[in-house]
Amino acid sequence: MDLETLLATYDRRVPRYTSYPTAPQFSPAVDAGRLRGWLGALADDTPLSLYLHVPFCAELCWFCGCHTTVAQRPEPLARYAAALLDEIDLLAGAIGRSLPVRHIHWGGGTPTALSPAWMIAIASRLRARFAQAPDAEVAVEVDPRTLTDAAADAMAAIGVTRASLGVQDFDPVVQAAVHRHQSFAVTEAAAQRLRARGIGGINLDLIYGLPHQTEAGVAETVARALSLGPDRVAVFGYAHVPWLKRHQKLLDEAALPGPPARFAQRAAAERVILAAGYEAVGLDHYALPEDSLAVAARAGRVRRNFQGYTTDTAPVLLGLGASSIGVLPDGYVQNETAIPAWHAALRDGRLPIARGVVLTAEDRLRRAVIEQVMCGGEVDLPAIAARHGMAADTLLDAGPALRAQAADGLIRWDGARLKVTARGRPFVRAVASAFDAYLRPDAVRHAAAI
């Protein structure tokens, strides 16, 4: 099958599978009461991870698919930070014990939009309410354009170990088209600012598929990004979902690369990164061989969550902040998405849960299969079904799609073990979707798969 036909067949709109079931399956039937029940049932030594969402940025990038808003004054941020303290107290109270925490992720939006004093206050409250391990991984998403010395000082003070810097593309033509002006010097200075304070884990986020991007331009951006010596790089395909993110309509759609160009840009980025000695992790992450993510990938221990790929193996991830999602052994919960609704719940002393989903035994099996496909690109179906106490026949409905994918060279079988081939790796979301029992073509519109 030639590339064009392959793209026409498999570049379908499928979820990114940061969860399974995916967000469209969440319903208001799962509420704060349900979360309280789940929290109460956790064993006393259950390790937790925490995710804090800060939905504020100084200005909006037109490509942005994150849940964020523009805040140019400090007041909404201060109000939000104060409410986060309340949410930490409420959540810790609902758990009723001080459970161990080994991973904390501050995401957004731009978490460093909070003042340094608020960042420190929030981190102190977390330490007071949870048993944070002394060597806990604390990661923060950073916009290099707005990272001040004071913010970097605060990050060092709260024990940040890893920073994810948003770069996207260094080409001024692309930057103008997406309304994000960020010179190489600004990005370099941010990395230096963090390293000078002992924050050694540096991840750079790049995007392909933006207006006016070309294969050569993406390769050039990747090479410049690598010259900064990050230990991890993420290369995301631009998710164009203007029906969900209206500001994306500001982009010139005529300048968006089509599927073959996107495919070539992704391949060009990957070539440069692999040639520089990084190892591929999952669909869109790369890490130096000695980095913990690459080590975990080689050992088959990488997990997928809402932040992408992670070394975090905790069975419980609790989300704080508007729109954040929590993962528990029994299911998922999502906070109120709208900031006012999130505030209102906290003002009333309620956990701000808006929706969620209870996992069935079959969901758990499919979730495990999809996660293994997305992370390591292989899965032993009878073995994983047996571990879940189920018959492999439960997954029979995936058969027709898998047979077609095998015929098209995306996967191959090694006995009962499904393996995504090198040709299939860019299409791994399509492979995973074979196991998605809820996916209805065109019922929910996702971004293109590549």
Ligand SMILES: C[S@@+](CC[C@H](N)C(=O)[O-])C[C@H]1O[C@@H](n2cnc3c(N)ncnc32)[C@H](O)[C@@H]1O
């Ligand atoms: C929360 S932002 C990172 C921190 C900071 N706000 C910044 O932009 O520098 C997370 C990352 O998501 C990626 N991203 C945002 N919108 C996207 C989209 N529509 N498609 C693909 N990736 C996207 C970008 O690479 C971005 O750096």
Ligand code: SF4
């Ligand atoms: S990409 Fe980052 S800085 Fe830009 S709007 Fe989105 S969250 Fe904010």
